[in-house]
Amino acid sequence: MFSLARTALRARARPTLATSLFNPTSVSLLAQRRALSDEARKLIDNAVKAHPIVLFMKGTPSQPQCGFSRAVVQILDVQGVDPEKIRAYNCLEDPELRNGIKEYSDWPTIPQVYVNGDFIGGCDILLSMHQNGELEKMLTEKNLLLLAEGEGKKE
Numbered sequence: 168m169f170s171l172a173r174t175a176l177r178a179r180a181r182p183t184l185a186t187s188l189f190n191p192t193s194v195s196l197l198a199q200r201r202a203l204s205d206e207a208r209k210l211i212d213n214a215v216k217a218h219p220i221v222l223f224m225k226g227t228p229s230q231p232q233c234g235f236s237r238a239v240v241q242i243l244d245v246q247g248v249d250p251e252k253i254r255a256y257n258c259l260e261d262p263e264l265r266n267g268i269k270e271y272s273d274w275p276t277i278p279q280v281y282v283n284g285d286f287i288g289g290c291d292i293l294l295s296m297h298q299n300g301e302l303e304k305m306l307t308e309k310n311l312l313l314l315a316e317g318e319g320k321k322e
Contacts, residue, residue: 203270207263211271215281218254219311223268224278228255235290236278242297247312283309 215221220243226232228240228250243253258265258277265277272279272286280287282305287293296302306312 203267207267208271211264211267214254214256215286216284219252219283219309220248220254221281222253222255222278223258223264224255225257225259227257228253232257232259233277235276238290239278239280239293242293242302246297246303246306248306249311249313252311282306282311 222228222239222243224231224233224236224239226236231237231240256264256268258268268277268279269275274286274289276289279289280293287296293302296305303312
């Protein structure tokens with residue numbers, strides 16, 4: 168009975184498809200939310216191209232603020248990525264960055280990983296690539312891993 172009443176309340180509180188899509192206020196709010204300024208796009212574009220690996224995350228690599236961000240940091244660490252080649256941006260510090268990066272990549276979640284300026288994906292994609300060996304292969308080909316003692320640079 169209680170769950171039925173709660174469902175009915177949710178249905179009444181939720182706008183219908185017609186009112187939410189064709190309401191001029193909601194359309195303009197959607198346009199504002201989805202419009203990434205040229206300046207913001209350029210800043211993000213420069214950021215993803217400035218370092219070999221760029222990570223947009225919640226928190227910092229030493230103090231991740233979400234489990235998915237922590238998982239990405241751990242995957243990169245397990246892979247042996249050179250920490251000097253990673254630049255991490257804390258999306259919790261800047262709401263414009265937090266929303267802008269989602270628009271920039273057309274990817275709805277954070278964390279997001281870029282390698283040599285190319286969007287790789289979020290935690291789920293990185294985990295899958297780690298598990299199937301694609302991530303190690305890509306990082307090795309791009310010389311982004313720390314060399315083990317006694318290893319020379321591969322040509």
